[in-house]
Amino acid sequence: MQGAKTKTVKTISRQAGIVFSVLACFFILLICIRFGSVHIPLRDMARITWAHISGSEVPSDIQKNIVSIFWTIRLPRVLAAFFVGGALSVSGLAMQALLQNPLASSYTMGVSSGAGLGAAVVLITGFTLPVAKGLSLPLAGFIFGSVTVIGVLALSKAIDSFLSNTTVILIGMIVSLFVTGILNLLSTLNPDHTKQIWMWMTGSLSSITWLQSEILAVVSFLGALFLLVFYSKKLDIMTFGDEQAKAMGVDMNTAKIVIVLITSVLTGVSVAFAGVIGFVDLAAPHVVRRIFGPSHKTAIAMSFVYGGAFMALADLISRTVLSPREIPVGAVTALIGAPFFAYVFFASRRK
Amino acid sequence: MKKKIATLILAAAMLTCAACTAKPDDTKATEESAASSAEASAIETSMPDISTDRAGNAIEVPENIDKIVSLAPSTTEVLIELGLADKIVGIDYYSADYLEYLDADIPQFDMMEPDCELIASLDPDIVFTSGMSSVGGVNPFLPLVEAGYCVADIPSSESLDAIRDDIKFIGAVTGKYDESLDLVSYMDETLATVSEVGNGAKVLFLMSIPDANYPSLYTFGSGTYMQEMLDIIGATNVFADQEGWISVSSEDAIAADPDVILTTVNWVEDPVGDILALEGWENVTAIKNAAVYYVDANLCSRPNEHIADAVVEWAGLITSAGTSSDNEAA
Numbered sequence: 131m132q133g134a135k136t137k138t139v140k141t142i143s144r145q146a147g148i149v150f151s152v153l154a155c156f157f158i159l160l161i162c163i164r165f166g167s168v169h170i171p172l173r174d175m176a177r178i179t180w181a182h183i184s185g186s187e188v189p190s191d192i193q194k195n196i197v198s199i200f201w202t203i204r205l206p207r208v209l210a211a212f213f214v215g216g217a218l219s220v221s222g223l224a225m226q227a228l229l230q231n232p233l234a235s236s237y238t239m240g241v242s243s244g245a246g247l248g249a250a251v252v253l254i255t256g257f258t259l260p261v262a263k264g265l266s267l268p269l270a271g272f273i274f275g276s277v278t279v280i281g282v283l284a285l286s287k288a289i290d291s292f293l294s295n296t297t298v299i300l301i302g303m304i305v306s307l308f309v310t311g312i313l314n315l316l317s318t319l320n321p322d323h324t325k326q327i328w329m330w331m332t333g334s335l336s337s338i339t340w341l342q343s344e345i346l347a348v349v350s351f352l353g354a355l356f357l358l359v360f361y362s363k364k365l366d367i368m369t370f371g372d373e374q375a376k377a378m379g380v381d382m383n384t385a386k387i388v389i390v391l392i393t394s395v396l397t398g399v400s401v402a403f404a405g406v407i408g409f410v411d412l413a414a415p416h417v418v419r420r421i422f423g424p425s426h427k428t429a430i431a432m433s434f435v436y437g438g439a440f441m442a443l444a445d446l447i448s449r450t451v452l453s454p455r456e457i458p459v460g461a462v463t464a465l466i467g468a469p470f471f472a473y474v475f476f477a478s479r480r481k
Numbered sequence: 482m483k484k485k486i487a488t489l490i491l492a493a494a495m496l497t498c499a500a501c502t503a504k505p506d507d508t509k510a511t512e513e514s515a516a517s518s519a520e521a522s523a524i525e526t527s528m529p530d531i532s533t534d535r536a537g538n539a540i541e542v543p544e545n546i547d548k549i550v551s552l553a554p555s556t557t558e559v560l561i562e563l564g565l566a567d568k569i570v571g572i573d574y575y576s577a578d579y580l581e582y583l584d585a586d587i588p589q590f591d592m593m594e595p596d597c598e599l600i601a602s603l604d605p606d607i608v609f610t611s612g613m614s615s616v617g618g619v620n621p622f623l624p625l626v627e628a629g630y631c632v633a634d635i636p637s638s639e640s641l642d643a644i645r646d647d648i649k650f651i652g653a654v655t656g657k658y659d660e661s662l663d664l665v666s667y668m669d670e671t672l673a674t675v676s677e678v679g680n681g682a683k684v685l686f687l688m689s690i691p692d693a694n695y696p697s698l699y700t701f702g703s704g705t706y707m708q709e710m711l712d713i714i715g716a717t718n719v720f721a722d723q724e725g726w727i728s729v730s731s732e733d734a735i736a737a738d739p740d741v742i743l744t745t746v747n748w749v750e751d752p753v754g755d756i757l758a759l760e761g762w763e764n765v766t767a768i769k770n771a772a773v774y775y776v777d778a779n780l781c782s783r784p785n786e787h788i789a790d791a792v793v794e795w796a797g798l799i800t801s802a803g804t805s806s807d808n809e810a811a
Contacts, residue, residue, distance in 0.1 A: 168736040194764035199732045202761030253748075321574045321591060326748060329689065329697060336698060337691035337731055339760045454733035455723065456697065 144422060151432060155439040162208045162442045167453035170200050206343035207335050211445035211459070212438035213343070214335070214400040215410050217350035219437020220430055221393035222411025223418070224357055227365040227426065228389055229295045232475065235411040236397040238299060239390065240278040240306030242331075245401045247313045248274025249330045253323045254316060267330060268342070268402035275401055278309055279394035283387060293386050294372060335404050335445050335459055342403050349399045353392050354434050361389055362426035369424060407460045409467025410437050410444075416474050440467075528653045535650055536612065536634040542654050543631060546606045549655070551576060552592045553611035555783035556635060559648055560609075562664060562786075563657040570603045578779065597624040605630060607654065612636025637784060639725075641709050644668075644784045664786045671789035677715030678800040684716045685739035685767065688726075690746050690755050697728045706784060714796045716741070735765055741802045742767040743795065745778035772802035 164172070174192050178200050181188040188197050225234040248270035251257075259266045282298070282305045290297040317324045338346075357365075364385045367375045375382055400407070414437035415429065422428045444462040451457065534540045550571035551557040557576035560569060566582045573592040580587070588603065590596055592611065600608060601624075608630055610622055622632045633654060638644045645665050652661020686707065688699040701707045702723030711718050719737035720729060742765075746752040756762075756773045767773055776798065781791035 166732050167730050168732045195735050195738055198761040198764055199735050203731050203735065318591060318594070323748075324593075332697075334697045334728075336728075339692075449730050449732070454720065454727075454729045456728045456730050458728075 144428065147421060148428065148432065151435055155435045158439045159208060159212060159442055162211070162446045163205060165446060165450055166199075166204050167449055168196070168199050170196055175200060202340070206340045207338045207445065207449075208442055210338040210343040210346050210403065211335050211442040213346040213350045214404045214407065214438075215414070215441020215444075216354060216434035216438035217346070217396040217400045218407065218410040218441070219414035219418075219433040220350075220354045220357060221396040222437075223415035223426070223429055223433045224361075224365060224389050224393045225411075226415060227369050228386060229299060230369060230371060231295070231299065232416070233412065234299070236279070236390075236393045237406070237408070237411070238306070239282050239302045239394060240309055241275040241394055241397045242401055242406045243306040243309040243313060244278025245271035245275035245398060246327065246331045246406075247278075247309050247316070248272070250313055250316050250323070250327045253326050253330070254320045265342075271330075272398045272402040275398035276391075276394050278305060279390060279398075281305055283390055287383075292372070293383055298386075298390075330405070332405050332458055332460065334456065336449070336456055338403065346399060346403055350396055350434075353396045353399075354430060357389070357392055358427065358430045361385065361392075362430055365389070365426040365430075366424070405458075405460060407441075407463055409463045409471060410441055413467040413471040413474070414440055416471060416478075420474065420478060528658055529646065529649050531650070531653050534633040534635070535638075535647060536636050538632075538634060540631055540633055542633070543606045546655050548603060548605045548607075550590075550600055550603060550605040550608040552590060552595065552609060553635065553783075554578060554779070555647075555785040556609045556611065556651060558783065558787065559651050559661070559664065559785050560655070563652060563655060563660045565655055565657065568655075570605060571600060593621070595621055597622065600625060601628055601630065607631045607633055609651070610634045639705055641668075641672075641706050641788065644706060644786075644788060647784065648786060668786035668789045671786075672713060672792060675713055675792050675796045677713075678796050679711070679714040679716030682716045682740040682799055682802065683719050683737065683766075684711055684741045684743060684799065685719050685734055685737065686711075687742060687744040687746065687756065690744065690749070690752060690759070691731050691734075692755060692759060698731055698734055699726065699728050700734075701726050706788065707781065710781070710788065710792045710795060713792055714799055716795075716799050731761065735762060738765055739767045740770075740772060741799055742773040743776050743798065744773070745776055745782060747775070747778045767802075770802070774798040774802070 164175070174196065177189050178192065178197055180186075182201060188194075222235045225236050225238070226232055228234070229238075249267050251274070252267050252270040257266065257270075259269065282302045283293075285305065286293055286298045286301045289301070313327070317327050364375075364380055367378055367380050368382070368385070370378075372382060397411075415433045418429050418432045418436050422432050441459075441463070444466060445459050447466075448457045448459040448462045531542050532539060547568055548570045549560060549565060549568050551560055551569055552571075552573040554573070554575040557569065557572055557579055560566070561579055561582045569583055569587065571588045571590060572579075572583065573595075574589050575592070577589055588599060590600065608622065608625060610632060612634065620626075620634075622634075626632050633650075635647050635650065638647055645668065648661050648664050648668075649658065652658040652664075686700050688701075689697055691698040700720055702718070702720045702725055704724045705726065708718055708721065719734070719739050720727065723729070742756060744752050744756060746755075749755055752775050753773050757768055757771065759768070762768050776794055777791065780787055780794065
């Protein structure tokens with residue numbers, strides 16, 4: 131009786147926590163849309179938004195440039211930041227459960243070095259897609275990033291058919307160092323492109339368009355939803371370790387492969403459009419696990435919300451603090467995320 | 482993880498570099514100093530001090546200079562024009578643009594990661610480097626300095642006067658001081674032909690196109706020689722209130738509503754077309770009037786006397802933009 135009662139109380143407080151978090155996230159997004167390096171009156175924002183939603187003409191007393199700044203530059207950027215943060219955070223959560231390592235992230239699997247190599251190849255060969263020319267680089271980054279992860283998995287599987295975590299982590303490190311080596315070699319042999327390759331890898335959310343933001347939204351949402359619906363139980367079991375999971379009858383190999391592929395898609399799409407951004411995938415899942423407990427059903431959804439809000443805030447800082455200058459958003463997430471993560475991580479250990 | 486951190490450090494380093502290149506006292510040079518310096522440089526015939534290089538490091542320049550390694554294209558160009566092409570025994574990759582004046586088999590080096598052994602094996606009397614090489618605080622030429630070679634660093638200058646001094650320094654070091662004064666006069670005379678045709682036109686300078694492929698928007702503010710170039714033309718840099726080489730947000734660039742956009746982006750096929758097609762920029766005056774121009778990247782980004790030619794080029798483009806938009810208005 132006692133047990134059942136505490137359980138209900140816990141469930142209720144958790145539900146309240148979820149509702150509160152989602153509301154707080156909406157509020158943060160509104161703040162991110164509200165503020166920018168260019169000041170736009172609230173009334174004009176509402177009128178521009180209404181005009182776009184209802185399909186009517188934007189009132190002529192609002193400067194046309196202001197309309198573009200709000201609707202074409204700022205809105206897609208805030209949304210993209212949210213979805214990049216969500217995607218990174220969920221992929222971090224899944225990798226940490228999968229590898230039972232609180233420091234794991236899909237960057238350990240070579241996604242970023244692979245994506246960098248893809249971008250380098252496109253820049254050096256000058257290859258462009260016949261359609262959607264502007265998407266050639268992100269697409270190459272995405273494909274190479276995912277292929278690198280598949281390579282890591284294939285190699286791990288060839289060496290160790292049980293795909294034990296240590297093997298996967300070690301192979302991931304080796305492959306990403308190897309790919310980085312190729313990348314450095316290519317950029318040395320083509321000094322003309324070195325600057326571009328670095329510029330692309332550092333990345334930024336500063337010129338996200340609606341199309342990119344929509345791609346990000348669809349891919350990250352579907353990826354996270356897929357994990358939530360089909361793999362949250364399996365992730366729960368995996369947290370106990372390979373042996374335990376096997377004993378409980380979970381088909382570890384297939385599950386591992388699918389989860390790694392999904393996380394690489396999530397990370398790949400965000401690296402492709404926003405560059406290499408660290409610490410979101412470490413900080414957000416940790417906070418979520420501390421607040422909502424280890425169950426992945428809640429953790430996946432909340433990681434998306436927390437990671438997205440964190441990223442949107444980081445991007446707000448990156449574009450407003452030194453305005454009109456921009457700070458690379460990756461620098462902001464690291465500056466806030468690293469100390470915060472260290473605090474959360476060590477505070478939970480001391481207990 | 483390591484890569485990630487390296488990238489972040491690089492990003493942070495780039496940012497600090499951008500921040501610290503700003504030297505407020507460089508902004509003083511405006512059109513009047515450009516005009517007066519023509520006389521000033523004619524009067525000033527005393528050789529510059531060559532006991533230190535342009536970065537302030539103590540150097541000992543050998544009496545006779547027969548073998549020169551030049552690791553910056555701007556320096557290589559000056560050396561060639563001083564008549565020293567046959568003495569150049571090594572260059573950086575970018576200097577290969579001037580290969581027609583040099584030995585076709587000349588060794589080429591990466592200015593960021595030079596092969597010091599190979600440079601030493603050329604036994605140069607002097608090695609000219611650019612500040613670019615020591616980005617990150619590590620001087621990659623330290624082994625050469627320690628081996629007793631004369632390494633003269635010429636950091637990227639941020640003002641036209643500093644560029645004049647660079648040219649004179651190269652001349653003084655190589656025993657071609659009088660010839661270097663000729664190059665400075667060429668620069669001054671060319672600049673003198675440019676009048677203030679800009680009419681205060683608002684100019685946005687794009688060193689990168691903010692689209693999917695290269696997401697950031699790089700431009701310059703005050704405290705740069707490019708700002709001085711715009712000042713001479715009488716055009717207004719929309720980011721003149723900022724300092725140094727900067728990355729700015731698209732929001733601010735659009736809100737500034739430039740009349741003319743100049744770009745040095747030469748790594749895409751059609752930079753002008755790409756800029757005209759930028760989403761969200763449709764209502765910017767420069768885009769509406771198609772006043773978007775590509776300017777020769779090498780001419781304006783290699784700080785030597787040919788900066789003056791770049792000013793002539795920019796002035797021509799900004800003038801034609803002004804007249805075409807007037808026509809439309811009329």
